[in-house]
Amino acid sequence: MFSLASIATMSICIFLFGLFFCVVENFQYMIKEVEGNVSVTVFFDETVSQDEAAMKEIGEKIGGREEVAEVKFVSAEETWESYKYIYFAEAPELAEGFANDNPLAKQAHYEIYLKEVEDQNSLVEYLESMEGIRRVNKSVEVADILTSFNLLVGYVSIAIIILLLCVSVFLISNTVTIGIAVRKEEIAIMKLIGATNSFVKAPFVVEGLLIGVIGGAIPLGLLYFLYTKIVNYMGGQFDNLAGLVQFLPVDEMFRILLPVGLALGVGIGFFGSFLTIRKHLRV
Amino acid sequence: MIDLENVTKAYSTGNHALNGVSLHIDKGEFVFIVGDSGSGKSTLIKLLLKELEPTSGTIKVNGINLNKMKQRAIPKYRRKIGVVFQDFRLLKDRNVYENIAFAQRVVITPSKNIRRNVPAMLSLVGLAEKYKSYPKQLSGGEQQRVALARALVNRPNILLADEPTGNLDPKNSKEIMKLLETINERGTTVVVVTHNQEIVDQMKKRVIAMHRGVIISDERKAGYIQHAN
Numbered sequence: 001m002f003s004l005a006s007i008a009t010m011s012i013c014i015f016l017f018g019l020f021f022c023v024v025e026n027f028q029y030m031i032k033e034v035e036g037n038v039s040v041t042v043f044f045d046e047t048v049s050q051d052e053a054a055m056k057e058i059g060e061k062i063g064g065r066e067e068v069a070e071v072k073f074v075s076a077e078e079t080w081e082s083y084k085y086i087y088f089a090e091a092p093e094l095a096e097g098f099a100n101d102n103p104l105a106k107q108a109h110y111e112i113y114l115k116e117v118e119d120q121n122s123l124v125e126y127l128e129s130m131e132g133i134r135r136v137n138k139s140v141e142v143a144d145i146l147t148s149f150n151l152l153v154g155y156v157s158i159a160i161i162i163l164l165l166c167v168s169v170f171l172i173s174n175t176v177t178i179g180i181a182v183r184k185e186e187i188a189i190m191k192l193i194g195a196t197n198s199f200v201k202a203p204f205v206v207e208g209l210l211i212g213v214i215g216g217a218i219p220l221g222l223l224y225f226l227y228t229k230i231v232n233y234m235g236g237q238f239d240n241l242a243g244l245v246q247f248l249p250v251d252e253m254f255r256i257l258l259p260v261g262l263a264l265g266v267g268i269g270f271f272g273s274f275l276t277i278r279k280h281l282r283v
Numbered sequence: 284m285i286d287l288e289n290v291t292k293a294y295s296t297g298n299h300a301l302n303g304v305s306l307h308i309d310k311g312e313f314v315f316i317v318g319d320s321g322s323g324k325s326t327l328i329k330l331l332l333k334e335l336e337p338t339s340g341t342i343k344v345n346g347i348n349l350n351k352m353k354q355r356a357i358p359k360y361r362r363k364i365g366v367v368f369q370d371f372r373l374l375k376d377r378n379v380y381e382n383i384a385f386a387q388r389v390v391i392t393p394s395k396n397i398r399r400n401v402p403a404m405l406s407l408v409g410l411a412e413k414y415k416s417y418p419k420q421l422s423g424g425e426q427q428r429v430a431l432a433r434a435l436v437n438r439p440n441i442l443l444a445d446e447p448t449g450n451l452d453p454k455n456s457k458e459i460m461k462l463l464e465t466i467n468e469r470g471t472t473v474v475v476v477t478h479n480q481e482i483v484d485q486m487k488k489r490v491i492a493m494h495r496g497v498i499i500s501d502e503r504k505a506g507y508i509q510h511a512n
Contacts, residue, residue, distance in 0.1 A: 189372055195390075
């Protein structure tokens with residue numbers, strides 16, 4: 001009876017844990033995807049923009065920075081080409097007038113891709129302090145929003161998970177305490193007959209472990225089912241979101257969540273019961 | 284076999300349950316310990332089971348000094364001592380067979396041996412046919428016999444009986460005593476704590492009388508010795 005209550009509570013805790021885990025993992029996954037597209041653009045001083053060796057030197061310095069994943073040089077010609085592609089797509093003849101006189105002749109630049117989006121500010125500071133740099137463009141909003149939201153989700157999840165873990169340990173402990181009270185007579189007889197400490201403790205630890213395993217397996221199964229359904233549903237219903245919202249594949253998610261969830265259940269079950277036995281069973 | 288030397292047990296209230304008790308019980312003896320309530324009989328049993336520690340003095344059982352015994356050695360020590368109580372202390376949710384087998388499982392006896400030992404014990408106590416009964420389906424005398432079978436199944440060399448006939452009528456009391464005598468004849472040292480005067484008088488065994496934590500008499504083939512207040 002009490003074991004059932006413990007299994008139910010443990011299931012709820014691990015279910016919620018799994019839910020937060022899925023949200024956090026997916027969010028991290030999406031951030032990684034977005035991070036790949038967040039870049040800092042660096043334009044050169046007039047003198048440097050004509051000097052390939054100077055530009056190369058700056059590029060090497062930037063590329064040597066730890067937070068930088070990739071540095072891409074975009075020449076003035078390439079800049080004009082992509083500008084033309086975007087702004088004169090419907091009237092290419094208008095761009096023809098500039099054929100021999102690139103209006104963006106001084107706009108050669110580096111596109112710098114970061115490893116972690118939160119390093120953007122420190123990199124920008126560095127870039128602005130460099131000689132020969134005229135302007136630094138950064139994706140302020142995207143980077144800041146992503147970083148702060150990521151932190152917020154992380155902190156809230158950690159707080160909730162810790163709270164749930166405490167509740168689980170408390171409930172297991174309660175179940176074991178009741179179990180010990182109910183079997184008080186049996187334990188006293190066992191001790192008189194000459195049962196070893198581990199013999200007396202074993203059933204309670206096994207009970208705790210079982211509660212952990214069952215209480216972990218049920219919500220994980222449920223989460224697997226729900227996650228698969230949701231990912232499939234979202235994929236099917238919102239085709240246009242496909243580029244923006246990328247879900248972590250089911251297999252990849254459960255490759256982490258399954259062992260973590262089960263270990264958590266078993267861990268809580270074991271420590272919850274073990275510590276309670278130590279407290280209540282002075283054998 | 285059992286040696287107490289100047290043993291004192293004082294509780295935190297300042298009460299002296301035992302006060303400088305010395306006694307020696309030989310291997311194979313049958314001893315009654317008699318006395319009124321508060322005389323220290325039950326404290327003596329608890330000290331022998333190492334449920335309590337003496338405040339001072341030395342207790343030796345089977346040649347082992349209990350004062351020096353480590354906590355983890357207690358289970359092994361208790362396996363050599365069988366114990367029965369006035370209230371039988373049987374597991375109510377298990378039948379007779381399971382109650383006795385439980386004692387064997389506790390000491391990790393192979394199933395094959397359990398299947399052999401339990402029926403043999405049930406025959407000894409005369410309950411071979413009631414092995415499927417639950418404690419509440421048995422009379423007090425029968426329950427005490429199950430308790431005895433449980434105490435003996437692990438072949439202890441000492442049997443401690445704390446008021447074993449306290450809840451029994453005279454007929455059942457006599458039968459239990461007869462059984463204890465049989466067990467004693469097979470070589471087990473038997474120590475019976477009781478205040479059943481009639482039984483003690485009939486048995487003509489060694490009687491140790493206690494009063495307020497001290498031994499007031501210790502006689503062989505004696506009757507019940509009552510302390511004149």
